[in-house]
Amino acid sequence: MTLLLDTCTLIWFFTGHRRIEDRLRDVLTDPQHDLRMSDVSILELVIKHQLGRLGWKQSPSRILPVLARKHGVNSYPLTAEVIFRLEQLPLLHRDPFDRLLVAQAMCTGSVLVTPDPLIQQYPIKTLWKV
Secondary structure (H helix, E strand, C coil), rough: CEEEEEEHHHHHHHHHCCCCCCCHHHHHHHCEEEEEEEEEHHHHHHHHHCCCCCCCCCCCHHHHHHHHHHHHHHHHCCCHHHEEEECCCCCCCCCHHHHHHHHHHHCCCCECCCCCCCCHCCCCCCCCCC
16 A cells, blocks of 8 residues: 655654554554655645744755655655646645645545544545554
8 A cells, every 4th residue: 555644744753753653653664555755745844944843953855865765755756747636626725735745645546644634534545543
C-alpha cells in the first residue's frame, strides 16, 4: 500500500513525536508499505522555515533528504495533473497545501495519513487511527 504522509504527519514521524501512536508507527515502518512525501509538503516546510514557524536550526534542504533516506520515504512530484484536480474538489478545506495533498492522493491512489478531520471528509482513503 502506498501511504502519502500529510505534512504534520511527516514531521511527527521524522521526529518520533508522541502524536504518532505505536500502532500507527508499526504501519509506517512496515517495509511492505511505500511511504511518500509530496513536493507540496516540501514547499510548505520551506515556507514555514523561512517564516520561523518550524524551529529547525538547519534548512529543510539539509534536513529532509537525510530524514527521508533514514526512514525510507520517497517523494511524489507536484504535477499539472495534481494541480488541475483542485478544480474538481469541493471547498471543504481552505488550506491550499492540504487541498493539494488530497488531489495528489486522488491522482496517485495513495492513502493519505492525516489526523485532519476536514481532509477525511474528501472521497479519498485516509489513515490515522489503526
